[in-house]
Structure formats: C-alpha cells, structure tokens
Amino acid sequence: MSKNTELISKSLEKRHRSEKRFRFFGILGIGTAVIFLITILSSIFVEGKGAFKSTFIQLEINFDQEIIDPNKTNNPEEFKFANYKLLINDALKNYFPEVKDRKTFRDLSVFISSAAEQNLMKLAMENIEIIGESKKIWLLASSTIDVIHKNPQMENFLEEDRLINNIQMSWFNALKKNGDIKFGLNTNFLSNADSTEPEQAGILGSMLGSFFTLLVTLLLCFPVAVASGVFLEELAPKNKFTDFIEININNLAAVPSIIFGLLGLAIFLNVMHLPRSAPIVGGMVLALMTLPTIIISTRASLKAVPPSIREAAIGLGATKFQAVTHHVLPQSMPGILTGTIIGMSQALGESAPLLMIGMVAFIVDIPGSLTDSATVLPVQIYLWKSTAARGFVELTAAGIMVLLTFLVIMNSVAVFVRQKFEKKW
Amino acid sequence: MGFWSFLIIFCFLSFYIHWYGTTKALKINEDITKGSKLPSLPSYYGTYSLLWLLLPSSIILICWFFFKPYIIDIFLKESIPLNLVDNFKGNPSMLIDTIKATNPEKIFPGTNPLIIDSAAYYQTLTTNSDSYVFLLVLVVGLISSLVSLRKVSTFFRARQAVEKANINLLIFCSVIAIITTIGIVFSLIFEAVRFFERVPFFDFLFGLAWSPQTAIREDQIASQGSFGAIPIFTGTLLITLVAMAVAIPVGLLSAIYLAEYARPTVRKTFKPILEILAGVPTVVYGFFAAITVGPFLKDFVSSLGLSMASESALAAGGVMGIMIIPFISSLSDDVITSVPTSLRDGSYAMGATKSETIKKVILPAALPGIVGAILLAISRAIGETMIVVMAAGIAANLTANPLEAVTTVTVQIVTLLVGDQEFDSAKTLAAFALGITLFFVTLLLNLYALKIVQKYRERYE
Numbered sequence: 001m002s003k004n005t006e007l008i009s010k011s012l013e014k015r016h017r018s019e020k021r022f023r024f025f026g027i028l029g030i031g032t033a034v035i036f037l038i039t040i041l042s043s044i045f046v047e048g049k050g051a052f053k054s055t056f057i058q059l060e061i062n063f064d065q066e067i068i069d070p071n072k073t074n075n076p077e078e079f080k081f082a083n084y085k086l087l088i089n090d091a092l093k094n095y096f097p098e099v100k101d102r103k104t105f106r107d108l109s110v111f112i113s114s115a116a117e118q119n120l121m122k123l124a125m126e127n128i129e130i131i132g133e134s135k136k137i138w139l140l141a142s143s144t145i146d147v148i149h150k151n152p153q154m155e156n157f158l159e160e161d162r163l164i165n166n167i168q169m170s171w172f173n174a175l176k177k178n179g180d181i182k183f184g185l186n187t188n189f190l191s192n193a194d195s196t197e198p199e200q201a202g203i204l205g206s207m208l209g210s211f212f213t214l215l216v217t218l219l220l221c222f223p224v225a226v227a228s229g230v231f232l233e234e235l236a237p238k239n240k241f242t243d244f245i246e247i248n249i250n251n252l253a254a255v256p257s258i259i260f261g262l263l264g265l266a267i268f269l270n271v272m273h274l275p276r277s278a279p280i281v282g283g284m285v286l287a288l289m290t291l292p293t294i295i296i297s298t299r300a301s302l303k304a305v306p307p308s309i310r311e312a313a314i315g316l317g318a319t320k321f322q323a324v325t326h327h328v329l330p331q332s333m334p335g336i337l338t339g340t341i342i343g344m345s346q347a348l349g350e351s352a353p354l355l356m357i358g359m360v361a362f363i364v365d366i367p368g369s370l371t372d373s374a375t376v377l378p379v380q381i382y383l384w385k386s387t388a389a390r391g392f393v394e395l396t397a398a399g400i401m402v403l404l405t406f407l408v409i410m411n412s413v414a415v416f417v418r419q420k421f422e423k424k425w
Numbered sequence: 426m427g428f429w430s431f432l433i434i435f436c437f438l439s440f441y442i443h444w445y446g447t448t449k450a451l452k453i454n455e456d457i458t459k460g461s462k463l464p465s466l467p468s469y470y471g472t473y474s475l476l477w478l479l480l481p482s483s484i485i486l487i488c489w490f491f492f493k494p495y496i497i498d499i500f501l502k503e504s505i506p507l508n509l510v511d512n513f514k515g516n517p518s519m520l521i522d523t524i525k526a527t528n529p530e531k532i533f534p535g536t537n538p539l540i541i542d543s544a545a546y547y548q549t550l551t552t553n554s555d556s557y558v559f560l561l562v563l564v565v566g567l568i569s570s571l572v573s574l575r576k577v578s579t580f581f582r583a584r585q586a587v588e589k590a591n592i593n594l595l596i597f598c599s600v601i602a603i604i605t606t607i608g609i610v611f612s613l614i615f616e617a618v619r620f621f622e623r624v625p626f627f628d629f630l631f632g633l634a635w636s637p638q639t640a641i642r643e644d645q646i647a648s649q650g651s652f653g654a655i656p657i658f659t660g661t662l663l664i665t666l667v668a669m670a671v672a673i674p675v676g677l678l679s680a681i682y683l684a685e686y687a688r689p690t691v692r693k694t695f696k697p698i699l700e701i702l703a704g705v706p707t708v709v710y711g712f713f714a715a716i717t718v719g720p721f722l723k724d725f726v727s728s729l730g731l732s733m734a735s736e737s738a739l740a741a742g743g744v745m746g747i748m749i750i751p752f753i754s755s756l757s758d759d760v761i762t763s764v765p766t767s768l769r770d771g772s773y774a775m776g777a778t779k780s781e782t783i784k785k786v787i788l789p790a791a792l793p794g795i796v797g798a799i800l801l802a803i804s805r806a807i808g809e810t811m812i813v814v815m816a817a818g819i820a821a822n823l824t825a826n827p828l829e830a831v832t833t834v835t836v837q838i839v840t841l842l843v844g845d846q847e848f849d850s851a852k853t854l855a856a857f858a859l860g861i862t863l864f865f866v867t868l869l870l871n872l873y874a875l876k877i878v879q880k881y882r883e884r885y886e
Contacts, residue, residue: 272491
C-alpha cells in the first residue's frame with residue numbers, strides 16, 4: 001500500500017463521519033420546522049377546545065306574576081319590561097339561604113351571566129302558562145365561574161390568584177356536589193357578534209364581516225387581475241411601458257401589507273370620505289393587495305398553455321384577441337381559479353391593513369351590508385387577544401380554529417380544482 | 426329608484442341592447458342581396474352597442490361613487506339656514522358633522538329643531554340623489570347605445586372597434602398596478618412632508634428618543650414630543666436579527682436536505698408541510714408568541730437566573746423566524762435544484778462525498794441566489810406587523826439585548842393610527858413618515874434581491 005492510499009483511507013473514516021453529521025443536520029432542520037408547526041397547531045387546539053362548551057347552573061326559578069306581569073295583562077309584549085334579574089336573585093337566595101347580607105349576596109349574584117335574563121324573558125313570552133309556577137332551569141353561568149369549572153386545579157390556588165374568593169369557591173363546590181352545574185354546548189360562540197362578556201361573545205359577526213370584505217375583494221380583484229394578466233402575457237408588445245408595469249407588479253407583491261393600509265387610510269378615508277370600518281373599504285384595500293398574486297398566477301397558467309393552441313386558432317382565421325379569449329383563457333381557467341382561491345385565502349388571513357382603516361372597532365351588531373361597520377375574523381382574534389379578561393384566551397384560540405378551518409377548506413378546494421381540472425400538456 | 430331595481434333594469438337593458446344590435450345586423454345582412462355582406466359577425470354589432478351602454482354608465486357611476494360626499498356636502502351647506510350657522514358654537518364643518526350624525530327618527534331631547542330639519546333633509550338628499558343618478562345612468566346609456574346603433578352599415582367594421590376597446594380596457598386594468606404604486610408613494614410623501622414641516626428631517630432620522638406625545642393645550646409643559654426614530658430602527662433590526670437567526674439555519678438546512686438527500690416521496694410530503702407554515706395567518710403566530718412562547722421563555726430564562734421582559738424581542742423574533750422558514754427553504758430549494766448537474770457530477774468524479782460536494786461546489790455556486798432569498802426574507806420580516814403588534818412592546822428602548830422589550834416600525838404605525846386620530850397632529854403624521862421609511866427600505870431590498878436572483882438565473886440558463 002502506497003503512502004497516499006494509506007493517507008486517504010485514514011481520512012476516509014473522518015470524511016464519512018462528517019457526511020453523516022451533515023445529513024443529520026439536514027434532518028434536524030426539517031424536524032425542527034415540523035415540530036414548530038405541530039407545537040403551534042396543538043397549543044392552539046389545547047387552548048381553544050374549551051371554548052365550544054360553556055357552564056350552566058340549574059336553579060329553581062319561580063315565575064312570579066308580581067314581577068313579570070304586575071298589571072295582569074297576560075300580554076307577552078308586556079313581559080319585556082319586567083326585571084328578570086329579580087327572579088334569578090330570588091332563586092339564588094332560595095338555593096343558598098345562609099346568604100343574608102347584601103355584600104355577600106353581590107358575590108353570589110356574579111355566578112349567573114346577564115344573558116340568562118334574556119333567556120328567561122324569551123321563555124316567559126313563549127310559554128305564557130309558566131307564569132306563577134316554579135321550574136328548574138339551566139342558566140348560563142358567568143365567564144368567571146366557567147373558567148373555574150374548566151380548570152379544576154384552580155381550587156388549590158391562592159385566593160388572590162383564583163378570580164373568586166373562598167366563600168364563592170364553597171358555593172361553587174356546593175353546586176357541584178348537588179349536580180346543579182354542568183357543561184353544555186356554547187351556542188353563543190357561533191351565533192353572536194362580539195360582546196364585553198366572554199360567555200356571550202361570538203364569532204358570527206366577524207365571519208359575516210370577512211364574507212362581505214372578501215366578496216368585495218373578489219369582485220374587484222378577479223376581473224382586473226385576469227385582464228391585466230392576459231394583456232401582459234398574451235397581447236402586450238415588449239417595450240419599456242410594459243416592462244415598467246411588470247416591475248410595478250413584482251414590487252407590489254413584496255410591499256408590506258401595512259403600507260396598503262396606510263394607502264387606504266390616506267386615500268379612501270381621508271380624500272374620498274368613504275365610511276370607516278366598512279367592508280367595502282376593507283375589500284378595496286385587500287383587492288389592491290391580492291392583485292399581484294392573482295396576476296402572477298394568471299400569467300403562469302397562461303404560459304402553461306402550449307403555443308400550438310394559439311397557432312391553430314390563428315391558422316383557422318381567428319384574430320389574436322379571439323384566439324386568447326376563445327381558446328387560451330378557457331384552457332388556463334383552472335390554474336387561474338386555483339391562484340384566485342389561494343389569493344383569497346391570503347386576504348382572509350390578513351389583518352394589518354384593516355387595522356389602519358378602522359376595522360378594529362368593538363362591534364356588537366352583526367353586519368348586514370357592505371357599508372355597515374364590521375370587523376373580520378383575524379382582527380376579531382386580535383381584539384380578543386388584547387382583552388384582559390381571562391375567559392377571552394380560549395375564545396381567541398377557538399376563533400383561530402375557525403379561521404384555520406376556513407383556510408383549510410379554501411386550500412383543499414384549490415388543490416381539488418388543480419388536480420381535477422388542470423390539463424397536463 | 427333603489428340599487429337592486431336599478432341593477433335588474435340595467436342588466437335587462439344590456440341584454441336587450443346586445444340582442445337588438447345583433448338582430449339589426451342580421452336584418453341588414455338579409456337585405457343585402459348583391460355584393461358583400463357586413464364586414465363583421467352580427468354579434469359584434471351587438472357587442473359594440475353594448476359597449477356604448479356600459480362605458481358612459483360606468484364612468485358616471487365611478488365618478489358618483491368617489492365624488493358623492495363632496496357634492497352632497499355642497500347641497501347641504503346651501504340648505505342650512507343662516508341663523509343656525511350664526512347660533513352654532515363651533516366652526517361650520519363641525520355643524521355639518523353634527524347634522525350628519527343626527528338621526529331624525531331617534532332624536533336626543535333638546536336638539537335644535539333646525540338641526541333636525543337639516544338632518545332630515547340630508548337623509549332624503551342621500552337617498553334621492555342616488556335615484557337621480559341611477560336614472561341619469563339609464564337614460565345616458567340608452568341614448569349613447571342607440572346613437573351608436575346608427576353606425577351599423579357595410580362601411581363599419583365592428584370587430585376592429587370592439588377589439589380595440591377591449592384591449593384598451595385590458596391596458597387600463599394593467600395600469601392599475603402603476604396607479605397603486607403612485608398612490609402609495611404620493612399619499613405617503615404628502616403626509617410625510619407635512620410631518621417634516623413640524624419635525625426636522627434629521628431629528629427624525631438620527632434622534633435617540635421616541636415619545637410621540639403632543640400637547641393638548643398649547644401652554645402645556647413638555648408639550649413637544651420627541652420623534653427620534655433610532656430606537657425604533659434598532660428595535661426592528663434586533664427583532665429581524667433574532668428572526669433570521671432562527672429562520673436561516675432551519676430553512677437552509679431543510680432546503681439542502683430536501684433538494685439533495687431526500688427521496689422523491691419524502692420530498693413530496695415534507696415540502697407542502699413546510700409551506701403550511703407560510704399559509705398560517707400572522708395573527709395565529711402573534712397569539713402563539715404572546716400566549717405560549719413568551720411565558721415559556723420567561724420562565725426558562727428566569728430559571729437561569731436572568732430577568733426577561735414578558736414582551737421580549739426574543740419571543741416575537743423567534744416566532745417571526747418560524748414564519749420566515751418556508752420563504753427561505755422554498756426559495757433556496759429552487760436555487761439549489763437549478764444548479765446544473767454537471768457541476769455535481771464533476772465533483773463526484775473527483776471523489777468528493779455528497780456533503781463535500783454540497784459544501785464546496787453547490788453552495789458556492791448557489792450563493793447569490795441564497796443571498797437573494799435571505800434578502801427577500803429580511804424585507805418580509807421588517808414589514809411583518811401582527812406578530813410584533815401582539816408580542817413585542819410599545820415603549821421605544823434603545824437596547825441590543827434580546828431579552829428586553831423593544832418596538833418596531835410597524836408596531837409604532839399601528840399604535841399611532843389605531844383609535845381616535847386628528848389629522849393635524851405630528852403624532853399621527855409620524856406614522857406616515859415611518860411608513861415611507863418602511864416602504865423605501867423594503868423596496869430597495871426587494872429590487873436588489875430580485876436583481877441578484879435574476880442574474881443568477883441567467884447564469885445557469
């Protein structure tokens with residue numbers, strides 16, 4: 001064996017070890033990224049799964065005619081003016097007869113959510129025969145009790161860290177022992193708009209806000225983007241002007257989204273005096289932002305159509321414009337639609353520019369048109385996150401779960417369209 | 426006329442005009458017994474007259490959409506009785522805002538009856554003016570399309586006219602991208618200039634203290650806020666550095682593994698998984714940073730005996746890094762796979778191992794592309810808003826310690842502009858000065874990065 005071979009075979013072991021190390025680092029890189037993804041998704045699931053149930057407390061409510069219908073009209077419309085809080089307070093006093101003084105009772109009355117009064121009113125108005133009778137009814141508990149109920153380990157916390165004091169804790173345990181406290185489906189979450197009380201806040205308002213905003217975005221963005229993609233890819237002459245348009249589009253695709261918000265604020269709101277917080281303005285801003293995405297995907301899918309199609313059409317006497325609109329564009333539609341859906345899902349997740357045009361307002365009403373004040377899903381999530389009350393944390397995570405569900409649906413539709421309709425040439 | 430009834434009539438009218446133009450052309454064709462028929466297909470004559478319906482009406486509608494508030498304000502100003510203007514405390518624009526805000530059906534007790542009258546007038550004005558405009562659109566559109574129908578003859582080439590109009594429409598749609606850029610630049614510059622009238626340019630760019638307070642009263646002590654943006658820039662830089670420290674190693678190593686080592690099936694499964702990270706909305710990352718990562722890092726660091734702010738640069742930057750991973754990995758992946766195979770083969774033929782080939786041949790060859798990818802990722806990190814708004818601080822600290830809370834350009838823009846704003850104070854205008862800085866920095870980064878990537882592509886193509 002020559003000296004060189006010896007040297008090489010000696011170094012070979014080291015080189016192979018370094019090879020293995022490098023490969024391991026590569027796997028480590030991917031592993032880290034995947035672990036990050038799993039951590040994010042699972043932490044959101046863990047935080048948010050509780051929001052879909054809420055706590056209910058069973059009380060024996062006496063539908064006192066003196067309180068509900070003092071004038072004995074028997075007219076359900078009259079019941080609207082009654083003070084249903086008194087019914088709940090009486091029921092609580094009956095349940096815990098040891099509570100006598102007003103200060104202690106105040107601690108007890110926070111157990112029941114103010115939404116329960118509305119429910120009692122509805123119940124009385126729909127079942128008029130219930131007046132004067134007593135009935136056991138499950139009432140929505142307040143958010144504080146809900147948090148305690150969902151986190152049983154909080155009982156062992158210090159009194160200061162626990163949100164409720166020791167007496168309240170003993171009442172809670174008494175309710176639990178008697179089986180008068182239970183979990184039920186949180187219907188408010190999917191049927192209400194925002195609220196100051198976590199147990200009454202829901203996501204429907206912002207879902208509709210997102211819907212209206214995306215509707216405007218789609219209507220404005222899709223025709224313009226397809227038209228501009230068709231022009232640049234198929235019909236434009238190669239000159240300085242079209243080059244300039246292309247540079248502009250590529251740059252717009254990389255401009256930070258918040259800059260579009262500043263544009264919307266300065267031009268749409270301050271110059272044009274369009275309404276603040278309205279889906280129509282939000283949609284316009286998001287349309288400008290999504291435009292480059294759809295133009296780029298339109299161009300890519302037009303490029304994928306083989307030139308033979310164009311040549312055949314032109315050979316049969318079609319003009320260039322006819323060849324494009326009758327043959328090339330229909331062939332590339334699946335690709336364009338896929339790109340559009342992906343652009344829309346980006347717009348759905350976008351929130352920074354909408355903060356600038358006032359879609360961060362606290363809005364209790366469910367929006368019904370394009371000019372109503374509204375907020376959108378991601379901004380609602382941001383709003384809930386910035387609220388201090390403990391009960392909003394799980395709502396935030398649950399809101400994220402709803403948002404992610406929509407994104408998954410949109411992206412699966414995009415993948416489906418691509419695989420089902422896209423032609424391979 | 427309401428909006429929906431207008432829409433229905435308008436659609437009906439469009440169909441009718443198209444049909445009428447087409448049948449008219451068909452009829453002319455039938456009448457021509459000798460010589461050549463009409464030069465274009467009959468439906469082009471229909472489309473031509475339809476264009477003459479759509480064009481004027483859309484111009485009127487767009488103008489109305491943008492100028493309606495101004496026009497209505499003019500009418501409203503004229504209608505206000507003089508004694509109301511004289512008796513109103515405050516300037517006339519406040520009076521107009523009060524009138525607009527008053528709902529004549531739900532009146533606060535004690536409101537001036539003249540204001541209520543004006544408010545009622547304003548309400549009827551807004552609804553009636555819409556109906557008049559809709560009516561005008563229908564009449565003008567109908568007339569112009571009927572006039573255009575007179576041109577149908579053997580001398581008129583409708584196809585050429587229609588195609589020319591369509592191509593002009595396409596050009597207009599393409600120009601919207603330019604209009605947007607111009608709109609961004611001008612709106613930012615316009616407000617930023619107003620800011621620099623109050624605060625000197627160099628004080629903004631090189632000042633070391635940022636506390637954007639403005640006086641409520643003029644005689645207030647310490648009324649002048651300070652607008653030195655250096656702490657904000659360093660904060661942005663710090664968070665970007667942390668993000669890159671997470672994203673570059675993880676992204677680059679994954680890209681190398683996927684491009685060079687992984688089997689096709691592995692590549693096919695893991696590439697989309699990495700791209701999911703790019704599809705997750707940024708509010709989700711913000712929530713994750715604020716609720717999970719922040720407290721976790723704080724506990725961890727304090728167990729080491731150090732102190733850490735709960736809104737530290739480390740948490741925000743680290744989570745931002747996770748968001749950036751797919752940008753770096755997918756761009757670098759493209760770059761690495763486009764390195765020609767001949768380079769690899771040459772290296773293997775010399776007896777190099779795979780990792781040696783990657784380190785000594787492929788990465789140097791792909792370096793310009795990778796640098797471009799990293800620059801694009803940096804520009805992305807600088808402009809990212811929601812993560813830092815939710816997880817980074819608001820106070821502008823001048824520090825290089827990632828365990829402390831710092832603020833960024835985007836956070837400041839959001840905090841300055843969300844909430845009540847009056848457009849004359851330096852405080853709100855400062856947001857636009859920051860915005861234009863952000864715009865130009867990211868623009869330069871993008872242009873430079875795209876140029877590098879372009880050059881790199883040309884080298885191997």
